[in-house]
Amino acid sequence: MSQTSKLAPGHADPVSGPNAVDPGDYYRQICHVPIPDQTGAKRPKIYGYAEPRICTPPLRALTPDTTLGYDVIEFAREALGVDLYPWQKVLLCRMLELLPDGSLRFRTAVVLIARQNGKSTLSQVLALWFMIVWGWPLVMGTAQDLETAEEVWQGAVDLVEEDEELSKLLKRVVKVNGKKALELNPQESQGKAGKKTGPRYKVKAANRRAGRGFTGNLIMLDELREHQNWEAWGAITKTTMAQAEALILALSNAGDMTSIVLQYLRKMAHDGVGDPDGICEEIGAAGPTALDVADLVEGDDDELDDDELAEFEQDEDTLGLWEWSATPGCDKRDRQGWAQANPSLNWNSGFTERTIAAACRTDPEWVFRTEVLCQWSEGTLLGPFPPGSWDKGKNPVIVLGDGSKGVAEEHRIVPGSPVWAGIDQSHDRSMTYVAFGGYRPDGKAQVEIVAGRNGSDWVKDWLMDETPKPGQPSRRSRIKAIAGQSKGAPISPLMESLAEDEKFTIPVTEWSGSDLTSGWADVFDSVRDVTVFHNPQPPLDTAAATAVVKVFSGGASIPDHRASPAEIAPLMAFTAAKWLMGRRVKAPPPPPPPPEAVKTSDTDYSADDIARQGF
Template sequence: MSPTSKLAPPHAAPVSGPADVDPGDYYRSICHVPEPPHTGTKKKKIYGSAEPRICTPPLRPLTPETTLGYDVIEFAENVLHLKLYPWQKVLLCRMLELLPDGTLRFRTVVVLIARQNGKSTLSQVLALWFMIVWGWPLVMGTAQDLETAEEVWQGAVDLVEEDDELSKILKRVVKVNGKKALEITDGATEKTKARYKVKAANRRAGRGFTGNLIMLDELREHQNWEAWGAITKTTMAQAEALILALSNAGDLTSIVLRYLRKMAHEAIGDPDGICEEIGASGPTALDLNELTDDDEELDEDELAEFEQDEDTLGLFEWSTAPGMDERDRQGWAQANPSLNWNPGFTERTIAAACRTDPEWVFRTEVLCQWSEGTLTGPFPPGSWDKGKNEAEKLPDGSLRMGEEHRIVTDVVVGLDQSHDRSMTYVAFAGHRADGVAQVEIVAARHGSDWVKDYLMDDKRRDRIRSVAGQSKGAPISPLMVTLAEDVKFTIPVVEWSGSDLTAGWADTYDSVRDCTVRHNPQPVLDVAAATAVLKVFSAGASIPDHRASPAEVAPLMAFTAAKWLLGRKEVVPPPPPPAPEAVRTADVDSSTDNWAQQGF
C-alpha cells in the first residue's frame, strides 16, 4: 500500500443478524488470536485476553467490507513496520466498524484498559493512518497533563522521521512549546495535507480549530465538563469525526468517564449492574455555560448539542470482573491484554504489584476496576447521597427536578473561588414548600467580574436577602471587600470569618449527616463533597482545605457559606432614639443657672 493513497469507503452489505452477532471467522483469523502457546514448563503461561470483557457488540460480522480496522492493521505492519498485539487488532476492527453507507458507526469511542498495555502505540497508529491514508486534515491529541499528550505525539513524529518513505511526505515538525505540530504533504506538492497537534485538556482545548480525530488520554482525570465540552464542539461541523478516549478505570471524581461508561453499559444491558448504582448524569447548563460565546445561559437545545448519543457511542473495556479476588490470574488477563504477549510484561510483574500496592491502588491501576469513593470525603459514608433530590424522568428520556424540589422562599447567597481564582461559584440557600432547607450551586463562571451584575440582575435581586463569603485570607476575600464597599451593590454583605467559618462547616456537616438539608444532583458539587480534605485546627475545629483536596472544593465552600447564612439569626439594629422634645428658652436658661450655682 502506498502511504499516500486515499482509501475510498468500501461498499458494505446490508445489516443483518442480531446485535450480538458473532464477529466472524475471518475476523478471528486476520487478528491472529491463537491459543496461548505452550512453553514446555510445568506451569502454563497466562496470556492477556485479546477480546474486551465488555464491549458494544458489532452490528454484523467484521470483515474488510464492514470495518476499516483491517486496513489500519495492514498500514501498521507494512508501512509503519509495527507488530501489533492481538488486542490492538481486535480493537481496531471493532471501533472502526462501518455503517451500510460506508461511514463510521461510532463518533465517540471509549477504551478502558489497565496501564502499560500499549495505548500510546495504538494512538500513534490511528493518528498517522487517518492523516496519511484517510486524509483527515486535523488530528488533535490531548491529555490533562500536556506532557503526556506530547509523548504520544513525539512517538508519531519518530515513526515518520525514521522511515525513508514516510519522511518524503513530511513537511515540517514544529517543536515550539504550546504549538507542537506534525505536518505532512500529499506527496506530490508541498501543500499541507494534514496536521497532528497537541493541546492540554482544558476549556480552551481546540478553540479556533475544527478537528476530525480527537484523542484524549486518561479521560479519568476530567473532573469537570469544560475540556470535554470544548473538544466536542471542535467536531460538530464535521460530517465524519471520531473522538477517541483512552483511560484506566476512574473513581467518583471522574465525572465525564463515569457518564460515558454508564451510557454504554446501559445500552448493552448493564452487564456489571452498575447503572442504577452510579446514577450518573450528563453535563448541565451550569457545567457548560462558559463554553458559549455570549453571556446568556445555555437553553435546552444548545445543551442537547453536548449530550452523548448512545447510538454513536462505543465502549471497549478490558477489566477484571467484579467480585474476583485480586490474586486471581485470570482476572489479570482480563484487564491486561498485553500480558505475556509483551515479553517484558509478565505475571511476575503484576504479582509484585499485587504484593506491594494497597488493594485499591492495585485494583484501579492494574485490574482497571472502579473505586466507588464512598468511604472517602468529609461526610459519613452515604449521607451526602441521602440528601440528594431525585430527578424525574420525562417521556422523552430527559431529566428534570420536580416542583417539590424547588426553593420557594427568598434566598441567601454563598460565594467562593477556586484556589487559583480562576472560577467563582454562587450558591443559593432557601426553603422549599415543605419547609426543608435546600442549597444549590446556581452559577459557576471564570473570573469574578460577572458576580455583581449576576446578583443585582432584576431577575433575582428582589429574592436575595444577603450574601457571604470568607472575608479574610481566602481567594474570594478581595471580592467580598469590593462588594461591601460598592455603594451600588445594595445586597447586604455579611462578614464570615474566624470562629464563624468553623461554625459554618460544623453546621453543614451536621445538616448533611442528619439529612436536614437537601441539594440537587450537581457533579461539580458532588465531587467536592466526596473528596474534600479537611484542615483540622488545634482546638479540633475543621474546614475544607482548598490546596490539599484532590478536586476543587470551592463549590462546597459556597454551599457552606450559604447554609451558614441561612441559619444565622439576623441582628436587627435597635430603633433610633426619639427626637428630643421642644422646650422653652426660659426653661433652658433657668436650668443653666441652676447648674452654675452648683459649681458645674
C-alpha cells in the same frame, strides 16, 4: 495448532450474548493469536483477553469490506514495523467499523483499559494511518498533562523519522514548546483551491482553550478520567463539528466520582448494551447540565436553549465503548480478573503475572482495583465526609412529566421562599459559584448550586435582579443575606467590594476566622447526620468527593483550595449558604434604665463586701 483463539473462562466471546453479532472467521484468524502450548508447565501462564469484557457489538460480520481495522493492522506491520497485540487488532477492527455507505460508524470511541497495556502505541499507529493513508488534515493529541500528550506524539515522530520510506513524506517537525507539530508533505488529493497544506499532528493540553480555532478530524484524548468538568471536552471535541468524517478517541483507565465526562459516556454506552454491570439504575451522573454548559457557550442569558444544550449531548448511535475490566465484585487476587483488565498480560515479556502480583500485595485496595483491574470507585471511600454520607443526602432523580430528568417538588426549596446565598471563587479565579440555602416543604434544609460562570463581573447584577419570575417574586427579594470568605481567599475582594457598594442592597455578612471553621463543622455534622439535602450536581458532587481538609493546631478544620485535586469552590459556596441559614442574629440588649437617686441611708457597705469586690 488451531488458528482459533483459546478463550479463558468467563471471557466475553464476540459471538455470545444477546447483543453480539458473529464477526466472522476472518476476524478470528487475524485478531486472535493462539495461546502458546504450555504442556508440562508447573503453572500455565494466563494471557490477557483479546476481546473486551463489555463492548458495543458490531452491526455485521467484521471483514475487510466492513471495517478499516485490517488495513490499519497491515499498515502497522508493513509500513511501521509494529506487530500489534491481539487486543489492539480486535479494537481496530471493532472501532473502525463501516456503515453500508462506507462511512465510519462511530464518531466517539471510548476505550477503557488498565494502565501500561499499550494505549500509546495504538494511538501512534492510528494517527499515522489516518494522516498517511486517509490523508486527514489534522490529528490532535491531548491529555490533562501536556507532557503525556507530547510523549505519544514523540513516539509517532520517531516512527516516521526512523523509517527510510516514511521519512520521505516528512515536511518538518516543530519542537517549540506549546507548538509541537508533525507535518507531512501534501498529497495530490489534498488541499482546497491549490492550498498546499499537508496532514498535521499537533498536541494540546486538555483545557477550555484547547483546539479553539482549529478544525480537527482525529481527536485523541488520553486519560479522559481526569476531565472533572466539561470545559476541555467542549472545547476540543467541537473542532470536529464541521467534518463529515471525524473520530474522537478517548482512552483511559477506570475513573471515579470526579470523572464527570467519562462517567457520562460510559453509562450511555453501557445502557446501549443492556446495562451488564447494573450501573445505569442511578441517573445521578447525567450528561452536561445548563450549569456545566453555561460557561462554554456565547451569550449572557440566564437560560440556555435546547439547541445549545444539545450540542453537548452524545448521540447513542455514534458512540462506541470497548472496556477491558475485571468483573465487578471479583476478588482482587483473581487472576482471570487480571487477564480481563490487562489484555497485554504475558503477550509482552515485561508484563507478567508477577508484576501484577507485586502491585496486588503493596497497593491500597482501591488503588489496585482502579489502576490494575480497571474497576470504578464511586468515591465513597474518598473525600472529607464519612463514607456514603454525602450520597444519603442527595435527592433522587426522577423522570418529570415532560420527559426530562429532575427532582420532585418535595425535594426543592419552596418556590418564592427566602434564601441565603453563599459565594465562592475557584482558586485560579476563573469561575464563581453561587449557592442558595433554603427550606423544603417538609421543613428540612436544602442547599444547591444555582449559578456558576466565568469571572465575577456578573455576580452583582445577577444577585440584584429585580425581574419577577412566573408566579414568584424576583431573585433580589428572596435573598436575605450573602456570605463568602471575607479575608485571604480569591472571593474576598469581591465580598469587600459588594459590602462597600451603596447600590448593592443585600446584606453582606462577614465570614472569617472562627466563623469559617464553625461553618465547616456545621456542614460536616449536617452531612454526616443527613440533616441537609442537595440535588445531584456534578460540580458540587466532585468537590464533596475530593476536597482535602486543612486541620489547624486546635483541631478546627476547613477545606483547602490549594491542596484539593479538584475545584472545591462549589462546596465552599455550599458551606457559606448553610452557615448563613443557621446563623442567629443576636438582638441588641435593651438600653439600661435611667439612673435613680439613691439615699445614703439605703446603702450599707461592710468590710466583707468591700473585700469581695477586690479593693
